[in-house]
Amino acid sequence: MRDVAIGGIGQTPVGEHWDISLRHLALRAIQAAMADAGVTRADALYVGNMLAGQLAGQENLGALIADFAGLRGIEAYKVEAACGSGAAALRAGYLAVAGGMADVVLVVGVEKMTDAGSADATSALAMAADADYEASQGLSFVAINALLMRRYMHEYGYSRDDFAPFAINAHRNALHNPHAMFHFAVSPERYAAAAMISDPVNLLDSSPICDGAAAVVLMPVERAREVAKAPVRIAASAVGTDTVAVHDRRDPLVLDGAVLSAQRAYRQAGVGPQEIDLFELHDAFSIIAALSLEAAGFAPRGQGVRLALEGEIGIEGRIPISTMGGLKARGHPVGATGMYQIVELVQQLRGEAGANQVPGARRGMAQNIGGSGAIAITHILEAV
Amino acid sequence: MRDVAIGGIGQTPVGEHWDISLRHLALRAIQAAMADAGVTRADALYVGNMLAGQLAGQENLGALIADFAGLRGIEAYKVEAACGSGAAALRAGYLAVAGGMADVVLVVGVEKMTDAGSADATSALAMAADADYEASQGLSFVAINALLMRRYMHEYGYSRDDFAPFAINAHRNALHNPHAMFHFAVSPERYAAAAMISDPVNLLDSSPICDGAAAVVLMPVERAREVAKAPVRIAASAVGTDTVAVHDRRDPLVLDGAVLSAQRAYRQAGVGPQEIDLFELHDAFSIIAALSLEAAGFAPRGQGVRLALEGEIGIEGRIPISTMGGLKARGHPVGATGMYQIVELVQQLRGEAGANQVPGARRGMAQNIGGSGAIAITHILEAV
Numbered sequence: 156m157r158d159v160a161i162g163g164i165g166q167t168p169v170g171e172h173w174d175i176s177l178r179h180l181a182l183r184a185i186q187a188a189m190a191d192a193g194v195t196r197a198d199a200l201y202v203g204n205m206l207a208g209q210l211a212g213q214e215n216l217g218a219l220i221a222d223f224a225g226l227r228g229i230e231a232y233k234v235e236a237a238c239g240s241g242a243a244a245l246r247a248g249y250l251a252v253a254g255g256m257a258d259v260v261l262v263v264g265v266e267k268m269t270d271a272g273s274a275d276a277t278s279a280l281a282m283a284a285d286a287d288y289e290a291s292q293g294l295s296f297v298a299i300n301a302l303l304m305r306r307y308m309h310e311y312g313y314s315r316d317d318f319a320p321f322a323i324n325a326h327r328n329a330l331h332n333p334h335a336m337f338h339f340a341v342s343p344e345r346y347a348a349a350a351m352i353s354d355p356v357n358l359l360d361s362s363p364i365c366d367g368a369a370a371v372v373l374m375p376v377e378r379a380r381e382v383a384k385a386p387v388r389i390a391a392s393a394v395g396t397d398t399v400a401v402h403d404r405r406d407p408l409v410l411d412g413a414v415l416s417a418q419r420a421y422r423q424a425g426v427g428p429q430e431i432d433l434f435e436l437h438d439a440f441s442i443i444a445a446l447s448l449e450a451a452g453f454a455p456r457g458q459g460v461r462l463a464l465e466g467e468i469g470i471e472g473r474i475p476i477s478t479m480g481g482l483k484a485r486g487h488p489v490g491a492t493g494m495y496q497i498v499e500l501v502q503q504l505r506g507e508a509g510a511n512q513v514p515g516a517r518r519g520m521a522q523n524i525g526g527s528g529a530i531a532i533t534h535i536l537e538a539v
Numbered sequence: 540m541r542d543v544a545i546g547g548i549g550q551t552p553v554g555e556h557w558d559i560s561l562r563h564l565a566l567r568a569i570q571a572a573m574a575d576a577g578v579t580r581a582d583a584l585y586v587g588n589m590l591a592g593q594l595a596g597q598e599n600l601g602a603l604i605a606d607f608a609g610l611r612g613i614e615a616y617k618v619e620a621a622c623g624s625g626a627a628a629l630r631a632g633y634l635a636v637a638g639g640m641a642d643v644v645l646v647v648g649v650e651k652m653t654d655a656g657s658a659d660a661t662s663a664l665a666m667a668a669d670a671d672y673e674a675s676q677g678l679s680f681v682a683i684n685a686l687l688m689r690r691y692m693h694e695y696g697y698s699r700d701d702f703a704p705f706a707i708n709a710h711r712n713a714l715h716n717p718h719a720m721f722h723f724a725v726s727p728e729r730y731a732a733a734a735m736i737s738d739p740v741n742l743l744d745s746s747p748i749c750d751g752a753a754a755v756v757l758m759p760v761e762r763a764r765e766v767a768k769a770p771v772r773i774a775a776s777a778v779g780t781d782t783v784a785v786h787d788r789r790d791p792l793v794l795d796g797a798v799l800s801a802q803r804a805y806r807q808a809g810v811g812p813q814e815i816d817l818f819e820l821h822d823a824f825s826i827i828a829a830l831s832l833e834a835a836g837f838a839p840r841g842q843g844v845r846l847a848l849e850g851e852i853g854i855e856g857r858i859p860i861s862t863m864g865g866l867k868a869r870g871h872p873v874g875a876t877g878m879y880q881i882v883e884l885v886q887q888l889r890g891e892a893g894a895n896q897v898p899g900a901r902r903g904m905a906q907n908i909g910g911s912g913a914i915a916i917t918h919i920l921e922a923v
Binding site for chain 1 (some may be wrong): 598670783910
């Protein structure tokens with residue numbers, strides 16, 4: 156197995172891109188990543204995407220995007236793991252380079268959700284849940300997260316307002332990220348007054364429906380040292396899964412898939428949570444941010460919210476999260492999200508995160524989750 | 540890179556499985572493959588599927604099926620490449636084992652198309668075409684193939700009836716395959732009288748809408764020699780792509796993606812077409828069978844139909860195709876098809892193909908195509 160590096164990164168702003176198509180979005184991220192890596196060709200392209208079939212009537216995105224990016228002929232296909240599709244595609248690309256099957260691999264996560272109505276998007280997102288046992292009972296994806304949040308509050312004695320720090324932190328960090336969807340601060344008062352979506356999940360607990368694409372170029376570390384200006388090494392790449400339906404879980408408040416995924420990643424990298432400088436987690440909803448912090452070993456059970464309340468998730472805190480805005484405020488174009496997390500982590504490890512720079516960041520972790528914990532893909536990156 | 544073997548195979552009958560769900564279908568194929576391989580666990584599961592989102596409202600199949608198969612926790616995600624999804628998932632599994640990241644990998648292709656109406660299925664299949672430039676113009680997938688077939692007839696001077704040998708051969712071979720959907724013979728008269736679907740494509744040029752699942756267990760060859768009763772080696776695994784929209788092609792009658800894919804596979808295996816004993820090709824439509832024979836080097840340009848007319852595609856012919864019925868008569872549950880091809884190839888190389896046994900088969904090739912040639916995934920298998 157070869158050491159794999161990220162040699163280049165690219166991203167589009169997250170937002171409502173009604174003027175360009177899905178393939179254009181992907182192209183922009185790919186072109187930026189290739190230019191950043193100093194490459195003009197690739198051996199393979201893996202596309203992370205969840206909803207193009209349902210919302211755009213388009214599958215076969217691998218060949219479609221490879222051709223549109225001027226790479227006609229190369230190996231290319233789509234990888235899907237619900238909202239974890241982006242990082243799952245990175246995992247596929249990592250396997251190809253680490254195993255020696257390819258020397259230059261593109262990975263792009265792309266999603267276009269706003270061309271459809273929000274009812275269509277909500278219905279499409281329910282495909283991440285269990286169609287037979289959850290969605291068919293009328294449970295939307297936000298409703299599942301509302302049940303989890305209510306249970307967490309009940310079991311550990313938190314109030315709804317205790318979750319405010321997640322939104323406040325994410326929106327504060329997004330202010331200085333030009334690629335973020337939202338550029339407004341959130342105060343505790345604003346959080347408390349936010350419209351209720353699915354009690355107790357309010358508007359500011361929820362990531363937005365949006366469009367975006369983010370890409371990386373992978374190559375062996377040796378080659379990246381030669382051609383890339385600031386390569387970042389993939390120290391670990393790991394996947395863990397759990398049941399899709401929450402009621403089948405061992406314990407609904409423990410994301411076993413995320414635990415497995417993080418443990419496998421720590422083992423591969425030879426480090427533990429205390430050696431991680433920042434954590435780009437999957438804050439699709441505030442409750443998932445809390446559960447992720449616990450699953451990855453940054454807080455004991457029931458203490459994820461406590462960690463946030465104590466101010467430890469900020470840029471200067473013990474474990475900075477959502478440092479460029481996270482899913483909450485950078486935005487959550489679902490199949491692209493995992494790749495945005497990676498691109499932002501690379502920005503941090505290169506020292507290019509501007510006002511959001513985590514001081515002295517040398518090693519970071521990203522965890523992308525598909526479904527309400529059904530799959531978690533964890534990557535640990537290190538400055539070379 | 541390690542040598543990879545198929546240690547076990549499993550398949551469900553292809554047909555209309557209205558009584559069981561998609562996850563049950565997958566489970567049956569997986570259980571059969573694991574029993575055949577003599578394993579009770581796996582490190583990872585890759586799922587080939589195209590239509591579950593559109594037709595069943597279910598994505599996130601990796602985690603869903605891993606859990607249902609009693610493998611909760613393992614790495615698992617879906618790979619999609621339209622009708623090439625099955626073999627694309629095999630490619631992903633191959634990369635994981637060859638690269639040394641996993642020792643026992645399950646790959647399952649699964650599709651359930653008949654629970655939806657045929658109009659829904661036709662509409663869903665159009666997602667394999669270019670949504671912006673083909674499907675949105677009213678071109679269904681069968682219509683695209685009709686244009687290709689008409690052009691082929693025009694350019695090379697064939698009549699419609701010249702395509703009959705493909706259906707006749709496929710249906711003859713399916714007669715003795717208990718897993719095939721159709722068990723009736725086709726005569727030239729029956730072919731000539733078949734209902735027209737999209738002129739010149741008639742009912743017997745078209746593969747059926749159906750359900751099915753097929754699976755394999757992958758492992759390093761050394762390990763397979765120890766535990767599996769009849770391992771088969773993957774001598775080559777290769778992907779080639781082309782434009783999705785046919786009008787963008789260099790030449791609509793040359794499947795450049797299939798050419799690239801076959802050439803890469805031949806190079807990896809160190810063989811040429813003359814050393815392939817049988818070829819499981821992607822006969823979703825008769826015209827694609829002809830173009831595939833040409834793309835893979837078994838017939839010169841315009842001579843694919845000639846090869847069939849000369850009787851060279853039968854079990855005893857120069858290059859047997861669709862030996863267990865092919866997409867045409869075994870059936871074409873789209874995301875599962877690529878894995879059915881592989882399972883059947885293994886049956887042949889083990890000498891377990893019964894009445895359809897290709898005499899002395901030692902090396903076979905399977906080529907699974909997504910879209911009307913947008914992606915082709917080629918595998919060459921060899922008896923160990």
